Amino acid sequence: MTVAAEVLVLAGAAFVAIAGIGVVRFGDLLSRMHAATKASTIAVVLLALGTVLGLDHGASEVLLAAALLFVTAPAGAHLVGRAAYRDEHIDVGLEGTDESPDAPRAPAASPGPAAGPEPEDEPDGVG
């Protein structure tokens, strides 16, 4: 086994550990998905390259599994993120105005004047 294979495998495992720490430490759902999906995708690619370099046979299976995860991990994260965005009970930690045409949630989706009380309109600093 070459040194390059060992370094690639170790880097991939380190990215999996970073993804886990991010999933534990981050505060809302989209931040956790940001940590988990991106770090897991690059980890799988690094680990597959390390395994291909480290093994004599079986490169096709490793590369097929890596390509499958490389395609399906962002697709699955997109499905989960869209479902959580459309669900009103999940706090996805959005700030500011929501410009999506789906407009799933009431307070952020409609910034028009008829939507509700606007605290920014009132004059502040009245002595």
Added chain:
Amino acid sequence: MTTAALVLLLVGGACFTWRAVRGPSIADRLVAVDGLVVTIVAFVLVDAVRRSTDRFLGVALVIAFVGFLGTSAGARFIERRGGGR
């Protein structure tokens, strides 16, 4: 060197398991289980390098595919029934 990689994968798997147990919403648990699938695939690959055999690589392939099916099924579940708690 592969022992250090296995320890790092164990740390990541423990973090994903913790989030899967105590995620406040179903989507958090789904993200954590998806990370666990990636961790298991990575574990199989590192173990194949460690034993220098290609005998168990089909396990990684099948787990990767079944993990995507589970994630998409969970997303459909959230869209149909709501995933607050």
